[in-house]
Amino acid sequence: MSDIHRKRSLPPLAALPAFEAAARHQSFSRAAEELNLTHGAVSRAVAQIEERLGIQLFVRRNRRVWLTTAGERLLRATGSALDDLEHAVEDIHRHDGNSPILTVSCEPSLAMRWLMPRLGAFREAYPDLNIDLRMAGGAVDLLSDGCDVAIRRADYGISDHYITTHLWSEYAGPVCDPECWETILDRNLSNARWLHTRTRPEAWDDWKRTSASQATPASEQYFDHFFFALQAAVNRLGTAIGPLPLVADDLRDGRLIAPLGMVATGYDYVLITLDAPKRDPRIAVFFDWLMTTAREMGMPPKAR
Incomplete structure (x- = not known):
């Protein structure tokens, strides 16, 4: 029966x-x-x-x-x-590779200053794949957060349960308004107000150690988030440590200059996934686009 x-x-x-x-x-x-x-x-x-x-x-x-x-x-x-x-x-x-949406977790400063300005070009190139951008930093829990991938600066321990794929190495240096550097600062970093951020409080010390600089600030100012310190530099409020790719557009368009050049910070930006990126066609497309965009911008290769 x-x-x-x-x-x-x-x-x-x-x-x-x-x-x-x-x-x-x-x-x-x-x-x-x-x-x-x-x-x-x-x-x-x-x-x-x-x-x-x-x-x-x-x-x-x-x-x-x-x-x-x-x-x-x-x-x-x-x-x-x-x-x-x-x-x-x-x-x-x-393995929901047929979904028309890819949910991406990205650090806020990178999202606002680099990724978001380029998502329009991504949509034009891939109109059938929509990016749902979530701004978050620090530790990643893709399943609990409902995200497919995460982009992070690899400055903390990432669980072995994830696949981490190198995107680009980070380079950084002091950045400021070009006219301000020539006139007010008289090409001397020690004449500058150094802009700090509470989310990366060691940025200046790390740069001084890496570059062997002996400069000291004329004055200092602190901001709650890295994004605000960089925007303050654009607005001629002082000099900040500007990492690539966060200041790439500002350097290209002349809003900022890096008068002392850039040095490798020792950190990489990585794509964090549950499986190898090629297993999911959506992630594969997004990863390839990230790498192509970075190469076209002249992002430095992996630091040795």
Whole structure:
């Protein structure tokens, strides 16, 4: 006889994650903390399952709980089922190459000063692929954040679970308004107000160490974000450490100059993905476009 119309006698599915966490920890309180629920919500979820099955899953005594034999059996099945679901969702997310959207996480300064001004050209070249740009910095969790790729300055530890692909090396040096350099500063960096940023507080010290400069500031000013310090330099408020590619357009258009040149900072920008970029046609297109655009701009190759 066909079982197509057989009704499944399953416990409430929405309650299973609470049971699994409580059973794994053998504690309703710890399960509640993990799932960001109340103790009562976990207790009610477990009670719903027990009522549906007509059997106890936990022995409750003196505010402690232990799994019964039936509870141990259900934990094995529930844990396996939840793991399978998690793996399936991850696999779908990894390989949804037919989606018309590529979600990109990018550091805010790089996004605003380099990537966003070029996305119009990307759209013209690839009208069927839309870039959903998310501005974020620091540690990456692609699956939790719902992102396909991330672009980061590799100045922190990146999990071995990810593939990191080199984009370009970072070079940096003092940048300022060209007229300001010739007149107000008299071509002397020690006459300048040095612009600092709290997101990269060591930028000037790192440049001095790398370039062996003995210059000292005439005065100093601090900004909360790197983007603001660079914009302040454009607006003739002082001299900032300007890294490539963040100041590439300003140097090209003459808004800023780098009178002392650029030196390698020792950091690279990387593309962070779950798998090799070529496995997903959307990521492959985006990666190739990034590299082509960087080469056309004359971005320096990987520093040795």
